[in-house]
Amino acid sequence: MIRVMVTGAYGRMGREASKAIWNAEDMELVGAADKMGAGLDVGALIGAGNIGVVIEKDIREAVNKTRPDLAVDFTGPQAVYQNTMTHLDCGVRPVVGTTGLDPEQIEEIIRRSEDLRLGGLIAPNFAIGALLMIKFAAEAARYLPHVEIIELHHDQKQDAPSGTAIKTAEAVIEQRGDEFRQGLATEIEKLPGARGGEFAGGIRIHSVRLPGLVAHQEVIFGGLGQILTIRHDSIARESFMPGVLLGIRKAMRLERVVYGLDKLLFE
Ligand code: NAP
Numbered sequence: 001m002i003r004v005m006v007t008g009a010y011g012r013m014g015r016e017a018s019k020a021i022w023n024a025e026d027m028e029l030v031g032a033a034d035k036m037g038a039g040l041d042v043g044a045l046i047g048a049g050n051i052g053v054v055i056e057k058d059i060r061e062a063v064n065k066t067r068p069d070l071a072v073d074f075t076g077p078q079a080v081y082q083n084t085m086t087h088l089d090c091g092v093r094p095v096v097g098t099t100g101l102d103p104e105q106i107e108e109i110i111r112r113s114e115d116l117r118l119g120g121l122i123a124p125n126f127a128i129g130a131l132l133m134i135k136f137a138a139e140a141a142r143y144l145p146h147v148e149i150i151e152l153h154h155d156q157k158q159d160a161p162s163g164t165a166i167k168t169a170e171a172v173i174e175q176r177g178d179e180f181r182q183g184l185a186t187e188i189e190k191l192p193g194a195r196g197g198e199f200a201g202g203i204r205i206h207s208v209r210l211p212g213l214v215a216h217q218e219v220i221f222g223g224l225g226q227i228l229t230i231r232h233d234s235i236a237r238e239s240f241m242p243g244v245l246l247g248i249r250k251a252m253r254l255e256r257v258v259y260g261l262d263k264l265l266f267e
Pocket of ligand 1: 007008009010011012013014033034035036074075076077079083096097098099100123124125126127157215240
C-alpha cells in the first residue's frame with residue numbers, strides 16, 4: 001500500500017484527488033493539509049463519512065502525525081514551491097499538480113530531489129487527452145510554420161497562462177527547433193494584450209477565464225491556405241484522476257523528480 005497525503009485537501013482538486021486515492025486499492029489516504037478546513041475529517045468532503053483523516057493546517061505537522069510515503073499537492077501558485085521543498089525535506093515524495101512554478105523553481109526542486117535521491121513528479125496536466133494534445137502539437141510543429149495557443153479555464157484560476165499552455169509551447173518549440181512565423185512585424189496593437197502574451201520562439205498564448213469552463217485548450221497551426229486545430233477539453237475534474245493515480249504509482253519507483261507526466265507515459 002502506498003501511504004498518501006493530500007496538500008490542499010480542502011480545495012476543488014484536493015477533494016477530487018482525496019476521493020480517487022481513498023478508492024484506489026493499492027493506496028491508503030493517510031493525511032491531509034490545507035490552510036482551510038483545519039480539524040475537518042476529509043471523509044466529510046468526499047462523501048465517505050468519518051474516515052479518520054483530519055486536515056492539518058501545517059504540512060510538517062501532518063507528515064509527523066501520519067508518516068506518508070508521498071504527498072499530492074493541489075494548492076496555489078504562491079504556495080507550491082515552498083510546499084514542495086517542505087515535502088522533500090520531510091522525506092516525502094512530491095507529486096505536484098499545482099501550476100505556476102517558474103523554470104528556475106522547477107530546476108531547484110529537481111536538484112534537491114536528486115541530492116536526496118527522492119522520486120516525484122511535477123505535472124502541469126494530469127489528463128491523458130491533454131498530454132496527447134501536446135504530443136500531437138509537437139508533431140505538427142515540424143510541418144506548419146505558424147502557431148497560436150488559446151487556453152480557457154474557470155474564472156477562479158489564479159495563474160495565467162496555464163501550466164499546460166506553457167508545457168505545450170515548450171514542446172512545440174523543441175520540435176520546431178526554430179522561431180515560428182508571426183503576423184506583420186509592423187502590426188499595431190491598439191488594445192494592449194489583444195495579441196496575447198508573447199512566449200519564446202514566436203508563440204502567442206491567449207488566456208480566457210469564464211465561469212462554466214473547467215480546463216480547455218486549442219493549439220492552432222497555420223500554413224499556406226490551411227489551418228490545423230488540435231483541441232482538448234476537460235469537462236470535469238475527474239478527468240485528471242487516472243493521471244494522478246498513475247503519477248503516484250510511477251513516482252514511487254523514481255529517484256528524482258520528473259517534470260511532465262508525458263515523460264512517464266510515452267517514454
Ligand atoms: P482551490 O480550490 O483554490 O484549492 C487550493 C487549496 O489549497 C485551497 O483550499 C487553498 O487554501 C489551499 N492552500 C493554499 N496554500 C496552501 C498552503 N501553503 N498549504 C496548504 N494549503 C494551501 O484550487 P484548485 O482549483 O483545486 O486548483 C489547485 C491547483 O491545481 C491550481 O494550481 C490549478 O491550476 C491546478 N490544477 C492542476 C491540474 C493538473 O492536471 N495538474 C488540473 C486542475 C487544476 P486558500 O483558499 O486559503 O488559499
